[in-house]
Amino acid sequence: MTQTPTGDSIAPAARTRAAEDIAVTEATKPKVVDDGNLVNRSGRGKKILVYTLLVIFALIYIYPFIVQVVTSFKTNGDAVANPLALVPDPITTAAFERLAQTEYPRWFTNSVVVTLLVTAGRVFLVSLAGYALARLTFRGRNAVFTGILAVLAVPGVVLLIPRFLVLNYLGMYNTYPALFVPLLVDAAGVFIMKQFFESIPVSVEEAARIDGAGTFRTFWSVVLPMARPALITITILSFQGSWNELPHFIIAADDPDLFTLTRGVGQLTSGGLGSGNQFPISMAAALLMTIPTALVFVVFQRYFTQGANAGAEKG
C-alpha cells in the first residue's frame, strides 16, 4: 500500500472523468484568462506573497531529497554531526559499496522482475476485460461490472490477512508467483479501460468486423493501438503500484530470497543489515530505490498527472 491515495469508492459521476482526462491532453484544456491582466492593482503585493510562499514550499519539498543524496555520500560520523551540511566531508561511496555486498542487489532484481510482470500482465488483462465490458454484449455483463465496482470499495489494508490465508491454502506462500499473481489485475484498471473504450468511436471496429476480423483480432490490432494514452496511464499506475507496494510483499513471503526492495529496505531500520543507525547506508538504499521512479516520472511526467487524476477518480 503506497501512501498515494489509491482511492476507493467515489461518487459514480466522478468516474467518467477518468476517461475524459485521458482523452483531453493538457494542451487542449481550456486555459483560464490571466486575471493579472484584468486587475493590476495590488498586483505586486500578490506576486511577492505568491513567490514567498512558493520558495518556502519549494524548500520544504526539495530539501529532503537533497539531504538524501548528499548524506548517502557522507561518512556516518559526518552525517550525524552535520545533518544540515550540503557538502559531504569527506566524500565517500562507502555506503554504496556496503549495499552492494548485502542482499540489496537481489532485492532490486526481485522488484524489477515483479514490477515488469505485474505491469505487463495488468495492461493486457485489464484492457481485455475493459474492452469486453465496454463493447461486447454477453449475458451477465452488468453483473460482472457491478461486481468490479463493489471490489473497488474494499480498502487494501483490510486484505492483508485474507490474502495470506488464500496463498497459504493454495500452497503458494513463499513462492515467486505469490509475489505477483495476486497483483495481476486491479479493478480500477478495468474501470479506467472500460471508460476509455466507451469514448472511442464504434465505426472503426465495425469496419474491421465487416472485413471479417475476429473479435480478438479486432481488439488486438484495431482497438488497442488507439488506446495508447489509456495504456500508458495503466502502465504508470501499475509500475508505481507494484514498485512501491509493501504490505502485499510482507504477507506473501518471508523467505529472504523473495524480498523486494520495499520489504528488504523496510527492515534496514530495525538493523536488518546489522547497520543500525548507519544513516548513509539507509539514505543510499532509499536513493537507489527512488532513481527508477524518478526516471519513469521524468519521461512520462504528463501521463503521471493524468494518471493521478484517473487513479483518484476511478470510482
Next chain:
Amino acid sequence: MSTLTTTAGPGTGRAPRRPRQGEGQRQSVAGWLFVTPALFVLGLFLLIPIVMALWVSFTDWNGRGSPFSSRVELVGADNYAALLTEPGLSRQDFMISLRNTFYYVVGVVPLQTVIALLLAVIVNQKFLRGRTFFRTAFYFPSVVSSVAISLVFLFLFTGTGAVNQFLALFGIDGPVWFSDPRGLIHLIGDWLGLWSVGRPPSALADTQVLSLSLWEWFSGPSVALTAIMAQVIWTTAGTFMLMFLAGLQDLPTEVEEAAMVDGANRWQRFRNVTVPHLRPTILLVVTLGVIGTWQVFDQMYVMTQGGPAKTTLTPAFLSYTAAFRQQQWGQGAAMAFLLFLLIFLLTSLQRFVLRDKDEAATRRARRRQQRATRRGARA
C-alpha cells in the same frame, strides 16, 4: 460532479447495435473469454480471501494447518467481543489504536486538504515562471515509495537531526521525535498550566472508558505520531494538489470576471466563487483522505512498529501483528473487518453530510411531486 453524466461525451461511440444471431453468440463467448482472467484473479485473491477471513474471524485458528479442519473451533463472536465488549488487553490495544488513528486522521485530512488547495492556487498563478517545475516538485513525493521516504524522515527527525538543528537556530530545543510518547494535548495543557503531565487530574485519570482512562483518551497524538503525520501530509498533498488544479482549470472564466465586475475582492472571490466551484473536488479529496489515513500501515511498519509506548499503533498494524506475530488469526481478521466497517460507515456519513444540498432538495421535491401525482391518479 453532478453535471457529469455516466455516459461518454458527445460524438463518441454508443453501445453496439444488437448483433445478429450468430454474431451474438460469438460475442457472448468472446466476452466471457475476455473477462474471465480478470475475474479469476479478482475472485481468487479478493473475494474468496474475504470470505475465508470472515470465517477465520469466527474461529480460534492459530495459523497451523487448514483453518477449515475439524480441529479448529468455532468461537462465535468471541473475537469481536474481545475487541469491543470484554475488558482486557486485546480491547485496550484496539482502543489505543483507534485513539491514535483518530487523532492521526483529524490532524492529517484537514491539513493535507488545505495545503493541497494552497499549493494548487499558487501553482495556478499565470504570471508564475517555472510552474511546471514547481508542480513537479510538489507532486514528486507522492510517487516515491513510502519506505524510501520513511528512511529519509527517520534521519531528518533524529534527536540531533536536520529538523532539530533547524529549530535550534530559533532557540527551540526539539524533542527526540520518534521515541517521544508524550501526547500533544497533554503537553499543551501542561504548558498552559491546566494540568501537570506528571500528576494528571484524578477526575480524568481515574475514569475508565472502554479500557482506557479519560486522561489517555484525551492525550492527543504523541510527538512520534505527529512526526509521522507531518511526513504523510508532505507526501500526499501533491496528489491532491493535482486534483485541485484540474478543478481550478475547469473554473469558467466568465464567473470569475462577473464576480470581479461586481467588485468582489480576491478573498471574496476565492471564498464565494472558487471554493463552491471546487466543492466536488473537496468532497473527493476529503473522502480519499479519510479512506487512506484510516488504513495507515507502511509508516508504522518501517518507522516505529507501533512504539513508543504504543502511541503509533494503528488498527491496520495491530491486526497484522495480532495475526502474523501472535498467531491470533481470528482476532486479527476480526480487527480487519471492524476497520473495513468503520471506513465504510465514515465515508457514507461523510458523503451524506457533504452531499450536494441543492441536489438533495431537487430530489426531495421530485419525490414529493411523484407522490402527489400518484395520489392524483388514484383519486
